[in-house]
Amino acid sequence: MSLAELLSLLPQLILALGGTAILMCGAWLPNRRLWLLTGMGVALTAALTAGLMEPPLAEVAGMYGTSLYARFCTIFWALIIALTLMISCRYAELHKFGGGEYASLLLFAGTGMSLLSAATSLVGLFLGLEAFTLVLYILIAFNRTDNRGAEAGLKYLVLGAVATGFLAFGIALIYTASGSFHLQEALAGLQVEGSLRPLGLAGWALLLVAVGFKISLVPFHLWTPDVYQGAPAPISAVLATAAKGAVVTAFLPLLAGLGSAGAEVKSIIWLLAIITMLVGTFAALPQTNLKRMLAYSSVAHMGYMMIALLVGGEIGGQALLFYLIVYSFATFGAFGVVTSWALENEEIQDYADIRGLGYLHPRRSSALAAFLFSLAGIPPLAGFFGKFGIFHAALRSDYAELAIIGIFTSLVSLYYYMRPIIVLFMQDRAAYQLREGCREEFVLLASCFAAILLLGVYPGPLLELIILVLP
Amino acid sequence: MIVPLEHLLILSTTLFFLGLVCVLVRRNLIMILIGVEVMLNAVGLTLVGASSFWQQLDGQIMVIFLMAMTSAEVSISLAMVVYLNRRKQSIDIRSFDEMRG
Numbered sequence: 238m239s240l241a242e243l244l245s246l247l248p249q250l251i252l253a254l255g256g257t258a259i260l261m262c263g264a265w266l267p268n269r270r271l272w273l274l275t276g277m278g279v280a281l282t283a284a285l286t287a288g289l290m291e292p293p294l295a296e297v298a299g300m301y302g303t304s305l306y307a308r309f310c311t312i313f314w315a316l317i318i319a320l321t322l323m324i325s326c327r328y329a330e331l332h333k334f335g336g337g338e339y340a341s342l343l344l345f346a347g348t349g350m351s352l353l354s355a356a357t358s359l360v361g362l363f364l365g366l367e368a369f370t371l372v373l374y375i376l377i378a379f380n381r382t383d384n385r386g387a388e389a390g391l392k393y394l395v396l397g398a399v400a401t402g403f404l405a406f407g408i409a410l411i412y413t414a415s416g417s418f419h420l421q422e423a424l425a426g427l428q429v430e431g432s433l434r435p436l437g438l439a440g441w442a443l444l445l446v447a448v449g450f451k452i453s454l455v456p457f458h459l460w461t462p463d464v465y466q467g468a469p470a471p472i473s474a475v476l477a478t479a480a481k482g483a484v485v486t487a488f489l490p491l492l493a494g495l496g497s498a499g500a501e502v503k504s505i506i507w508l509l510a511i512i513t514m515l516v517g518t519f520a521a522l523p524q525t526n527l528k529r530m531l532a533y534s535s536v537a538h539m540g541y542m543m544i545a546l547l548v549g550g551e552i553g554g555q556a557l558l559f560y561l562i563v564y565s566f567a568t569f570g571a572f573g574v575v576t577s578w579a580l581e582n583e584e585i586q587d588y589a590d591i592r593g594l595g596y597l598h599p600r601r602s603s604a605l606a607a608f609l610f611s612l613a614g615i616p617p618l619a620g621f622f623g624k625f626g627i628f629h630a631a632l633r634s635d636y637a638e639l640a641i642i643g644i645f646t647s648l649v650s651l652y653y654y655m656r657p658i659i660v661l662f663m664q665d666r667a668a669y670q671l672r673e674g675c676r677e678e679f680v681l682l683a684s685c686f687a688a689i690l691l692l693g694v695y696p697g698p699l700l701e702l703i704i705l706v707l708p
Numbered sequence: 709m710i711v712p713l714e715h716l717l718i719l720s721t722t723l724f725f726l727g728l729v730c731v732l733v734r735r736n737l738i739m740i741l742i743g744v745e746v747m748l749n750a751v752g753l754t755l756v757g758a759s760s761f762w763q764q765l766d767g768q769i770m771v772i773f774l775m776a777m778t779s780a781e782v783s784i785s786l787a788m789v790v791y792l793n794r795r796k797q798s799i800d801i802r803s804f805d806e807m808r809g
C-alpha cells in the first residue's frame with residue numbers, strides 16, 4: 238500500500254492500531270481505568286482525524302471510499318465507542334472486566350463499523366461487517382460470572398454465524414450475476430435484463446435476510462430481546478445503536494445505487510417495514526423488563542428507518558440519518574442509565590425493582606424519562622422531529638400507508654414507554670438505594686440529554702450538515 | 709470452463725441448504741458450527757466457479773478473505789463452546805433457555 242492509501246484510511250488505522258497497542262500494553266500494565274480512558278482518547282483522536290484531515294484519495298484499493306459520508310459515519314461511530322468506554326468506567330470496575338481487552342475490543346468494533354459505512358465494494362462490506370460482529374460475539378459474553386451473558390453470547394453467535402452465511406452467499410450470487418464486487422458495477426449488472434438477473438435478485442434476497450438479522454427486522458428479530466437482556470448494559474447500548482446504525486448506513490447507498498432495478502427489492506423492504514413496525518410495537522407492550530422493552534423498541538424503530546430507506550433520495554436520506562442520530566442518543570442514554578444503576582451481581586432492569594426509584598435517584602430517573610419520551614416522539618425532544626421528518630418524507634413520496642401505520646404504532650408505543658416512567662415515580666417504593674452515579678456517568682447522561690434537547694429545538698445545523706454529506 | 713456454471717450453482721446451493729438444515733435441526737453446538745462451515749464452504753465454491761466463469765481473479769481473492777474470516781470465527785466460536793461447557797457442563801443448546809418473554 239502506498240502512503241496516500243494509508244493516509245486515506247488514517248482514522249480506521251488509528252482505531253485498529255490503537256486497539257492493538259492497548260491490548261499489548263494492557264497485558265503488562267493491568268490498570269482498568271487507565272486503558273478505558275486511553276481507549277476513549279484513541280477513539281476521539283480517530284474522530285478528530287476523520288473530521289479535520291482531507292484524505293488524499295477518493296477510494297482505497299477499490300474497497301473503501303473516503304467520501305464525506307464515510308467520514309461523517311466514522312466520526313459518529315468513533316464517538317459512540319468513546320461514549321461506551323466512558324460509561325463503562327465504573328461498570329468495568331464493578332464486574333472486574335479486563336480493562337485492556339475491553340477497550341481494545343471496542344476499538345476493533347469501531348474499526349469494523351467505520352469500514353462498513355465506508356465500503357464501496359461487496360468485499361469491503363463483508364469484511365467490515367464481520368470485523369465488528371466477531372468482536373461483539375466476545376463482548377456480549379464478556380461478563381464471565383453471568384449465566385445470562387453466556388446464553389446471550391451463544392444466541393448471538395449461532396444466529397450471527399447463520400447471517401454471515403447468508404450474507405456471503407448473497408454476495409457470491411450477486412458476483413456471479415454481475416462479474417464484479419465493486420458496488421457500482423455490481424448494481425449496474427442487475428439492471429441489464431439477462432439470464433443471470435434472477436441469480437442477482439436471489440443474491441439480493443439473501444443479502445436482505447442477512448441485513449434483516451443484523452438490524453433485527455421482523456421476522457429475523459427473535460434474538461434481539463434475549464441478547465440485549467443478557468449482554469452487559471454498555472454492550473447492549475452499542476448493539477442497539479452503532480452496530481445497527483453501521484449496517485443501515487451501509488445499506489443506504491446500496492439501495493440508492495440499485496435505482497429502478499430495485500422494484501422487487503423495494504417491495505420486500507416495504508413488507509418488512511410494515512411487519513417490523515407492527516410486531517415490534519405490539520411485542521413491546523407486555524414487557525416488564527427495561528432492557529427487553531428497549532430491544533423491542535429498537536425493532537420498531539428499525540421499521541421506521543426502513544420507511545426512510547424506501548423513500549430514498551435527498552429527503553429520505555436526510556430523514557434517515559437524522560433519525561438514526563437522534564435514536565442513537567436516546568437509546569444510548571437509556572442503556573446508560575441502566576449501566577449506571579448496575580449492582581455487582583446483577584443489573585436493575587425489572588419494572589418491579591425500579592418502583593419508586595424516581596424519588597431516590599431523581600436525576601438519573603428523570604434523564605431516563607426524557608430518553609423514553611424522546612423515543613416515543615414527544616415534543617420538544619428530538620425524537621418528535623425525527624419521526625416527523627420520516628412520516629413527512631413518506632407522505633411526500635407516495636408511501637402514505639407506511640406513514641399511517643407508523644403514526645399508529647407511535648401512538649401505541651406511548652403505552653410501553655410511559656409504563657416504566659410511571660413505575661419509576663410511584664409513591665409506594667419497593668426500590669432500595671443504589672450507588673450514587675460517578676462523574677463520567679453524569680457527564681455522559683447530561684450530554685445525551687443535551688443532544689436530544691438541542692436537536693429537538695434547533696435541528697437546522699445538523700440537517701444542513703446531513704444534506705452536505707449525503708452520497 | 710469445463711464444468712457448466714449451472715451445475716456448479718446447483719451443487720453449491722444444495723450444499724448451502726444442507727448446511728442450513730444442519731444448523732436448524734441439530735441441537736449440539738459443535739454440529740451447528742459444522743453446519744455453518746458447510747454453508748460458508750458452499751459460498752467459497754460459488755465464488756471460485758463465478759471467478760472462473762468471468763475469467764477474473766476477484767472471486768478467488770474473496771475466497772481467501774472468506775477463509776481468513778472463517779478461521780477467526782471458528783476460533784471465537786470454539787472458545788465460546790469451551791466457556792459454555794464450563795458454565796453448564798453441556799453443549800446442548802436446549803440447556804440455555806433462561807431468558808423468555
